[in-house]
Ligand SMILES: Nc1ncnc2c1ncn2[C@@H]1O[C@H](COP(=O)(O)OP(=O)(O)O)[C@@H](O)[C@H]1O
């Protein structure tokens with residue numbers, strides 16, 4: 001896990017170091033182990049030779065109890081070899097005749113020596129290190145024994161010296177290995193590092209940069225793939241720009257189209273409304289007048305009743321035509337302004353649908369740009385229709401707020417509210433009421449929010465900036 005955080009360079013160096021250290025440790029262990037065995041064997045072999053030599057030479061001295069020569073023999077033999085720690089010459093009664101210790105005999109060394117007929121070797125630890133004790137009987141023990149103590153210390157020192165040399169060499173090799181592997185890994189990782197730099201540069205948005213392709217193998221293939229990728233990125237981003245441009249142009253066209261459609265629709269409604277008011281209403285009025293005159297001059301009651309009935313029918317039609325004309329384009333919107341038009345509409349709406357509608361205004365009331373006034377009026381109309389159609393509300397509160405830099409209209413009801421799933425379903429079913437409101441508002445740089453009202457139902461909130469009439473226009 002640690003490894004994955006290191007760069008390739010350090011990974012290679014660390015790997016080389018690890019392998020060399022492992023190898024030298026293993027070699028050291030094997031050498032140490034085999035040397036240990038050899039040291040013991042060699043030491044015991046020489047000990048046995050020395051003991052045998054002393055045994056052969058001491059037989060007669062023991063028999064003659066020539067202690068001086070026994071001592072000389074032991075001392076000279078011991079002096080001739082650095083490995084010999086002590087030599088003991090013992091007679092058949094286990095009496096110590098000669099020894100090479102300058103002080104006293106170490107405690108316990110002469111304890112219970114068994115009767116031996118053959119050479120015997122034992123190994124024990126002393127305060128001077130490991131001692132190999134070799135006992136050689138003289139004439140099968142009938143004359144006595146020679147004991148030689150061989151110390152490992154001298155050989156060990158020599159071996160340790162050698163091991164120190166080996167360790168030093170390993171150290172030098174390790175340093176060399178680090179140097180070499182760092183050179184090698186720098187060589188191996190250089191093209192990869194170059195590629196990484198190119199990749200970073202591309203990520204930062206520099207798409208014209210290209211990787212150097214000098215290598216042949218995998219790195220070369222990688223570099224080629226990189227360059228192709230950068231080239232296709234350039235192509236893709238160019239394609240994307242063209243697409244975005246087209247999309248923006250289409251969006252603009254769509255906005256223009258919607259704006260034109262709305263204006264055309266309003267103009268058409270206005271025209272029909274005026275036609276109904278001016279032409280149709282006038283015609284109906286004169287028809288009613290004519291019928292009344294005719295009724296007054298009717299020759300009999302039957303004809304008079306028929307004419308009066310006809311006149312009543314015409315009067316009903318006239319009322320409906322007037323309502324229709326107002327519905328199509330309320331003259332109040334043009335004559336009295338937005339607030340009055342909404343007030344009239346909501347009063348009628350409340351009566352028609354048995355709703356309780358409260359209208360409040362706040363802020364300094366001023367005239368509103370014609371297009372914005374029409375949009376807000378239509379939105380209030382659609383919202384009130386939605387309340388009746390979907391909410392089951394009993395009360396609606398309409399607030400119109402005039403601020404210096406924006407006009408806000410909220411329509412809040414106490415119905416069941418609009419959930420996200422309602423909106424998703426409406427979109428799937430291509431219902432355009434709310435969608436159309438939002439489009440209208442966004443065309444006027446405003447925003448429309450749908451949230452929960454204080455009364456628990458739905459609240460639509462519309463804010464439109466710069467709502468005052470532009471110069472040369474009045475509303
Ligand atoms: N005041 C409201 N209260 C509850 N639900 C509403 C309200 N207004 C709109 N909705 C929900 O939002 C949906 C979308 O409304 P709209 O876009 O006007 O489409 P439509 O009126 O044709 O269904 C409606 O179908 C209805 O589920």
Ligand SMILES: [Mg+2]
Nearest residue numbers: 382386433434
């Ligand atoms: Mg609707």
